Amino acid sequence: MSADKSTNQSVEKAVAVLESFSDGQPLRVGDVARAAHITQSTASRLLATLESAGLVERDPLTSLYFLGAELLTLAGVAINExxxxxxxxxxxxxxxxxxxxxxxxxxxxxxxxxxxxxxxxxxxxxxxxxxxxxxxxxxxxxxxxxxxxxxxxxxxxxxxxxxxxxxxxxxxxxxxxxxxxxxxxxxxxxxxxxxxxxxxxxxxxxxxxxxxxxxxxxxxxxxxxxxxxxxxxxxxxxxxxxxxxxxxxxxxxxxx
Structure with a gap:
């Protein structure tokens, strides 16, 4: 039960990270942490995971994160269905x-x-x-x-x-x-x-x-x-x- 609860909380935090970009502005790790109400280390870890999945991207020059192109694919599927x-x-x-x-x-x-x-x-x-x-x-x-x-x-x-x-x-x-x-x-x-x-x-x-x-x-x-x-x-x-x-x-x- 504790493992399930931990997994659920991780998913909820990942969703909160994605929702922190709802204003359409690129964000730093600290911005995401404040918007998602999580620690900066947790935000950094989740952003890295989401980046590897293509759900967020990071500008190498500014280190600002923004929503990734993979979300366009998922949104297109959802809309068409x-x-x-x-x-x-x-x-x-x-x-x-x-x-x-x-x-x-x-x-x-x-x-x-x-x-x-x-x-x-x-x-x-x-x-x-x-x-x-x-x-x-x-x-x-x-x-x-x-x-x-x-x-x-x-x-x-x-x-x-x-x-x-x-x-x-x-x-x-x-x-x-x-x-x-x-x-x-x-x-x-x-x-x-x-x-x-x-x-x-x-x-x-x-x-x-x-x-x-x-x-x-x-x-x-x-x-x-x-x-x-x-x-x-x-x-x-x-x-x-x-x-x-x-x-x-x-x-x-x-x-x-």
Whole structure:
């Protein structure tokens, strides 16, 4: 039992080391030790092991560590095996081309959504990929579209961090927002997570009608112009979400 416990703790520490790079910045051994809450000697040993496996790499000039290329291989396998990605990738890509806006797919993981893929339209370019990034349920349209799958008590357990002055931070306001989303079938967001951005999203459901993921249409606030396009983009988001849900095996009425 003690050997199993030691092995489990080693794995947990190795995971903590990898997660210390989640901000996307190269780190020194001491930085990793502080972020992972382990000793510097343990961090050094684990980094050496992870480096030999290709999961981290080290710049020989600066001695800074960064995530390794082997993770790209594993991430690619995970993405390609994901049923939501398989069902929705082409739909999202075609829609981004048609609208000239960004289109994103994300899957719910607890109190967050994780982006599976994103496509930039000609009117909504990005210099980086969103794949793998996590977003909160309360501050983005793609996150808020999953709110209808939570009870009021589950919503009230969320940490309502303020990202901008427009972020919903009151539980009562979040309940009202969830009711609106359930009624009309789509969620909206205007500068609640990132200033200058806006989006519309609809939930994707599994075979039992439970919201498990979402698709969003996004872009610069002035380009997407939700004041005039919200209803039309909401209708499109619902239609695409329904298509993906159907591929995933759901053939009933949309859950309200």
């Amino acid at each position: 994901n049923p939501i990605h398989r069902a929705g990738r082409q739909i999202a890509q075609d829609l981004a081309f048609e609208l000239g806006l960004g289109v994103n797919l994300a899957v719910r993981r607890g109190a967050e959504l994780v982006y599976l893929c994103n496509f930039e339209g000609r009117r909504s370019p990005k210099s980086h990929t969103l794949m793998g990034q996590r977003v909160p349920l309360h501050a983005t349209s793609i996150g808020k579209s999953a709110l209808v799958g939570l009870t009021s008590s589950e919503r009230r357990a969320l940490v309502l961090t303020a990202y901008t002055e427009f972020t919903i931070t009151e539980p009562v306001a979040l309940d009202r927002e969830a009711a609106v989303i359930a009624r009309r079938g789509y969620a909206t967001e205007v500068e609640e997570f990132v200033l200058g951005r806006a989006s519309v999203a609809a939930g994707i459901v599994d075979q039992r009608g439970r919201v498990m993921a979402a698709i969003s249409i996004s872009g610069p606030r002035t380009t997407i112009d939700l004041e005039h396009t919200q209803d039309e983009l909401g209708r499109i988001a619902i239609e695409k979400a329904d298509r993906i849900s159907s591929v995933l095996g759901y053939h009933g009425p949309r859950a309200q």
